[in-house]
Amino acid sequence: MAPLDLANLPPEQVRALRRAVDADFRPPMLAASTKAGDPPPPREGWSFERKLDGVRLIATRERGERPRLWSRNHKPADASYPEVVDALDEAGPDRFVLDGEVVAADGRFGSLQARMHLNDPRRARATGVEIECHLFDLLVLDDLDVTGLPLRTRRPLLEAVVAPRPPLLVISPLLDGDPLALRDEACADGWEGLIAKRLDAPYVGGRGHDWRKLKCVRDQEFVIGGWTDPAGSRQVLGALLVGYHDDEGRLRYAGKVGTGFDDAALRLLRSTLDPLATPTNPFVDAPRERGQNFVRPEVVCQVGFGEWTSDGRLRHPRYQGLRPDKGVPVAREH
Numbered sequence: 001m002a003p004l005d006l007a008n009l010p011p012e013q014v015r016a017l018r019r020a021v022d023a024d025f026r027p028p029m030l031a032a033s034t035k036a037g038d039p040p041p042p043r044e045g046w047s048f049e050r051k052l053d054g055v056r057l058i059a060t061r062e063r064g065e066r067p068r069l070w071s072r073n074h075k076p077a078d079a080s081y082p083e084v085v086d087a088l089d090e091a092g093p094d095r096f097v098l099d100g101e102v103v104a105a106d107g108r109f110g111s112l113q114a115r116m117h118l119n120d121p122r123r124a125r126a127t128g129v130e131i132e133c134h135l136f137d138l139l140v141l142d143d144l145d146v147t148g149l150p151l152r153t154r155r156p157l158l159e160a161v162v163a164p165r166p167p168l169l170v171i172s173p174l175l176d177g178d179p180l181a182l183r184d185e186a187c188a189d190g191w192e193g194l195i196a197k198r199l200d201a202p203y204v205g206g207r208g209h210d211w212r213k214l215k216c217v218r219d220q221e222f223v224i225g226g227w228t229d230p231a232g233s234r235q236v237l238g239a240l241l242v243g244y245h246d247d248e249g250r251l252r253y254a255g256k257v258g259t260g261f262d263d264a265a266l267r268l269l270r271s272t273l274d275p276l277a278t279p280t281n282p283f284v285d286a287p288r289e290r291g292q293n294f295v296r297p298e299v300v301c302q303v304g305f306g307e308w309t310s311d312g313r314l315r316h317p318r319y320q321g322l323r324p325d326k327g328v329p330v331a332r333e334h
Contacts, residue, residue, distance in 0.1 A: 004157065013148075040179035061089075083168055087169040099135070100134055101136075104132075223298075225281075227293050242255065252284060261319055301319060
């Protein structure tokens, strides 16, 4: 693989390089949400990529070792996606930290649910769920921490040092064109949206405005605070009671989610929630739903919805899956 040629870097970028003491997990850089109707960033100074509907991965490798995969909240993910480990072992540099996202080949986040909770590589392969890993950033290369370099330098470097293995391992394509037209096309094609990234920005873990989500549909992670008893033909559970933590750390009720489940999802939810059952209502603004049951607020799920109502409830919410890869969300996305 091509080494980093310091002679071709401007002096200020050479000064931004640091020695990589290790090639271990780094907290990922996260994109800020934009409000519906806000214009996208300008074409000049920004890059645009497809917003993927998958699971964020930080891939690491120390020299002489096999690659490791980590979720965005630093949980091991090797066993869930062993094919990605194999591909990176062949295609990656000797020592690296990479940022990317794994998606189901059919484009459905729900398909990944069959793999996300597995800790046995053989069982993961046996699910039959084909996956793709889209890489989009480089944090460590050999002995250098390159997070201080601007994206306009990191991105070509990523392309130079990782050999893609399509369709399993790919470099996330950059999209060329007018940003507003790109977003309109993305929405017309049924995409989640776009991610806009400022080209002059270094890589900084955590959420900031140098990366921005340009969504076509509204979705958000919510904390599960309980469920309602099943009614009619529904088995196992009726609806989820979900909320979000406000700036003061209180769990605010956002509504009940009663659609988007199949039988497997219902069974998984119940087996996950039963051990967390509690008589204590975790919401500061207590819901009053018939047949409600409460749990300790430790599980996160993703919910698609139409909009927020004037009283702070979700309109037309639909369950999209559990998010064990994500921490408990703070505040709601408008």
